[in-house]
Amino acid sequence: MLQLADVVDVLLVGLLLWLAIVWLRRSRARFALIGVAIVGLIYLLARRLDLELTAWILQGFFAAFVIFMVVVFQEDLRRLFEQIAIRGLRRRAPIPPSPTVDTIVRAVAQMASTRTGALLVIPGREPLDRFLEGGVSLDAWVSEPLLLSLFDSSTPGHDGAVIFSNNRATRFGVHLPLSADLEQIGPGGTRHAAALGLAERSDAFCIAVSEERGSLSVACDGALRALDSAEDLAAELRRFLDRNLPAPTEAGRWAAIRRHLPEGGIALAVSVALWLLLVPGGSTVQVQREAEVVVDNLPAGYELLDVDPRQVEVTLSGERREIVFGDLDDLEVHIDALLVELGRRTFVLTPDQVHHPEKLRVTSLSPKQVKLSVRRQSGG
Numbered sequence: 001m002l003q004l005a006d007v008v009d010v011l012l013v014g015l016l017l018w019l020a021i022v023w024l025r026r027s028r029a030r031f032a033l034i035g036v037a038i039v040g041l042i043y044l045l046a047r048r049l050d051l052e053l054t055a056w057i058l059q060g061f062f063a064a065f066v067i068f069m070v071v072v073f074q075e076d077l078r079r080l081f082e083q084i085a086i087r088g089l090r091r092r093a094p095i096p097p098s099p100t101v102d103t104i105v106r107a108v109a110q111m112a113s114t115r116t117g118a119l120l121v122i123p124g125r126e127p128l129d130r131f132l133e134g135g136v137s138l139d140a141w142v143s144e145p146l147l148l149s150l151f152d153s154s155t156p157g158h159d160g161a162v163i164f165s166n167n168r169a170t171r172f173g174v175h176l177p178l179s180a181d182l183e184q185i186g187p188g189g190t191r192h193a194a195a196l197g198l199a200e201r202s203d204a205f206c207i208a209v210s211e212e213r214g215s216l217s218v219a220c221d222g223a224l225r226a227l228d229s230a231e232d233l234a235a236e237l238r239r240f241l242d243r244n245l246p247a248p249t250e251a252g253r254w255a256a257i258r259r260h261l262p263e264g265g266i267a268l269a270v271s272v273a274l275w276l277l278l279v280p281g282g283s284t285v286q287v288q289r290e291a292e293v294v295v296d297n298l299p300a301g302y303e304l305l306d307v308d309p310r311q312v313e314v315t316l317s318g319e320r321r322e323i324v325f326g327d328l329d330d331l332e333v334h335i336d337a338l339l340v341e342l343g344r345r346t347f348v349l350t351p352d353q354v355h356h357p358e359k360l361r362v363t364s365l366s367p368k369q370v371k372l373s374v375r376r377q378s379g380g
Contacts, residue, residue: 006275006324014264014271021263044274096122100142100167101237107147108207108216109230117211118151119161119191121176122240124203128163131201135160135174142169151209161194161206177201184224188217195219205240207233275321286317286363291331291354293370299341306373312349318360326357335370346371 039058046054096104104120111118121128136157140146142164150172151158157173164170176194179185185192188210195206199219206219216227218236227233291314293307312333316323332355335347348369351362 006320010268010271010275013274014268017267017270018264021267096142096164096167096241100164101234101241103142103144104147104164104207105230105234105237107144108209108233110144110148111151111209112214112216112230115211115214116148116151116153116209117158117191118147118207118209119176119194120147120207121161121163121174121198122205122207122237123163123165124205124240126202126204128198128202128204131177131198132163132171133175135163135171138169138172140169142167159190176206179224181224187213188224192217192219192224196222196224199223205237207237284317285320285323286315287323287328288313288315289328289331290314291333294332294334295337295372296334297336297338298374299338301377302340303375303377304337304372305375308371308373309367312370313366314354314356314362315364315366316356316360317363318357322357322359326360328357331356333365333370335372337372337374340372340374345374 039061043055043058043061045051046058104122108118108120110116146169147162149155150162150169160173161176162169162172163174177197178190178193179196179200181196181200184196188208189212191208191210195208195217196219198204198206200222203221208217208219209215210217216230216233218225218227218233220236220240225236227236290311293310293312295304295307298304314331314333316328318326333349334353334355335349337347346369349365349367351365354362354365356362
């Protein structure tokens with residue numbers, strides 16, 4: 001039967017897979033990882049179907065898998081472990097207060113109206129230092145005149161990004177990593193490629209103002225989106241800040257869970273499938289069940305009065321998944337009573353008389369014999 005430990009085991013693996021799937025959707029290596037997952041599924045099926053050559057070849061692939069992961073996905077793995085540490089240590093994002101947010105939005109709107117190119121970065125919880133190059137330390141209180149002067153085309157740092165922390169601009173003229181996703185960048189230039197590049201590698205919120213078109217764009221969670229107005233920018237920015245508040249409301253937590261429910265369903269299904277394919281789902285266990293004694297082929301002219309006992313205890317052996325999902329409520333032990341006519345009343349029980357799920361094996365019965373009480377009908 002399904003034990004509490006099995007339920008906890010499946011749910012725990014499902015939770016880990018849920019988190020992995022949510023992370024995978026934001027990972028730049030998601031397609032490569034999906035390919036690895038498909039190969040892993042083929043390997044599990046090969047083991048299950050006893051395809052020895054296929055399993056042997058794929059086993060060699062997985063022997064080098066750790067090195068493969070480190071070399072190909074080193075940046076994604078580093079970010080994953082950083083996120084685990086951030087969640088565990090409850091690291092807070094340097095959230096700008098509302099007045100600072102309003103100041104940023106007004107300054108960006110003004111730069112868009114005058115077609116002044118700009119790139120602004122508001123960090124999330126993840127550290128950004130390893131992605132930032134160059135720039136000048138500033139540590140100045142955020143104001144509209146400051147931002148407009150930093151991105152003035154006559155200043156040497158106007159092509160770089162400004163980094164914010166709380167209500168202060170901490171650094172300007174910073175160079176960001178560039179994205180190679182030309183489909184998302186579209187008609188955008190270097191600023192848009194830099195904004196998307198940082199959003200692909202971190203949880204930062206980047207704002208880009210086009211110098212050629214005066215358009216507004218934001219990059220977050222690996223996606224670049226064009227905005228129609230400063231009001232849209234304010235809404236996007238506040239959503240980002242609300243998501244990164246150090247103490248989200250209960251409603252906010254449930255909203256985040258509901259947003260990722262489809263991934264949760266997929267993770268639970270995969271977890272159950274893995275349990276069915278692997279240990280403990282595939283471990284061999286034994287279970288005892290009561291089985292009803294059924295009398296067949298009673299000769300004509302005889303009446304069955306009693307069966308002693310009416311139920312026998314059957315011990316079944318097999319893989320746990322077969323026991324959990326097998327129909328064990330309708331076990332029956334069938335006795336061929338044809339020899340009653342010759343005077344037999346006691347019948348020895350054997351495993352082949354038990355009707356049970358095909359993939360399970362009967363190892364013992366108790367008691368090992370059954371006695372029938374019959375009466376010859378008058379006129380028989």
